[in-house]
Amino acid sequence: MFIDTHCHLEDENFSADRVEVLERAKNSGVEKIINFGSTLQSSAKIVELAENFSELYGGIGIHPEEIDEFDEKTCLKLAELAKNKKIIAIGEIGLDYHWEKDSERRLIQQKIFIEQLDLARQLNLPVCIHNRDAHGDTLKILQTEGKNLRGVLHCYSGSVEMSREIFKMGWFIGVDGPLTFKNSAKLPEVVKNAPRDMILIETDAPYLAPTPFRGKRNEPALLIEIAKKIAEVRGETLEEVAAYTTANAFNLYNL
Numbered sequence: 655m656f657i658d659t660h661c662h663l664e665d666e667n668f669s670a671d672r673v674e675v676l677e678r679a680k681n682s683g684v685e686k687i688i689n690f691g692s693t694l695q696s697s698a699k700i701v702e703l704a705e706n707f708s709e710l711y712g713g714i715g716i717h718p719e720e721i722d723e724f725d726e727k728t729c730l731k732l733a734e735l736a737k738n739k740k741i742i743a744i745g746e747i748g749l750d751y752h753w754e755k756d757s758e759r760r761l762i763q764q765k766i767f768i769e770q771l772d773l774a775r776q777l778n779l780p781v782c783i784h785n786r787d788a789h790g791d792t793l794k795i796l797q798t799e800g801k802n803l804r805g806v807l808h809c810y811s812g813s814v815e816m817s818r819e820i821f822k823m824g825w826f827i828g829v830d831g832p833l834t835f836k837n838s839a840k841l842p843e844v845v846k847n848a849p850r851d852m853i854l855i856e857t858d859a860p861y862l863a864p865t866p867f868r869g870k871r872n873e874p875a876l877l878i879e880i881a882k883k884i885a886e887v888r889g890e891t892l893e894e895v896a897a898y899t900t901a902n903a904f905n906l907y908n909l
């Protein structure tokens with residue numbers, strides 16, 4: 655059994671065949687899937703999907719590329735959505751300096767990130783972090799503003815050294831399709847050196863389809879390709895990878 659711990663099945667890419675996508679996930683051993691929001695609208699859609707499909711759970715939050723919709727009422731609205739029992743996390747929240755080059759807008763991203771960390775603490779929920787080209791500030795904010803919080807650095811792309819800091823805080827890393835890419839850079843080294851109780855597995859579908867499906871629409875059934883690569887990099891069996899990544903998902907998220 656596998657759990658896809660980060661997905662976007664609310665995406666319109668899945669409107670035509672969502673039921674078939676869920677069927678294929680089940681047939682390949684992916685028994686639970688956690689969808690993550692990026693706006694209030696996608697977060698509401700995730701709540702609706704979680705109510706309609708027993709295998710779906712959700713995280714809700716405002717993504718750093720969507721900060722323009724954030725206002726003083728946003729956290730209240732998120733808290734309202736989080737009343738649903740199948741909403742088990744706040745996310746994805748964080749920093750994206752790849753798409754945002756303006757220093758003042760990066761500061762706004764930081765402020766909204768911190769406000770949503772506070773929200774997660776108030777609601778007693780774990781958090782799912784988006785970090786793109788913002789390793790230093792992400793780590794600094796988690797170390798200073800992440801007290802009494804647990805979470806995962808989703809689609810981990812930092813260094814081995816940064817991963818050690820993350821593990822020291824008791825936080826997880828999420829491993830996705832890029833591990834299977836030829837240009838996966840430092841990621842295999844990170845995955846090889848990670849304690850097994852700190853690794854989550856995720857597709858981030860519809861994005862980041864693993865090799866040999868790279869460039870196509872990703873879906874939870876392809877999680878198996880990432881699991882095979884983790885097994886290869888760490889010298890483990892597929893069954894071992896399934897067992898500990900599933901245990902870790904249960905450990906972080908109250909599924």
Ligand code: NI
Nearest residue numbers: 660690746858
């Ligand atoms: Ni994502």
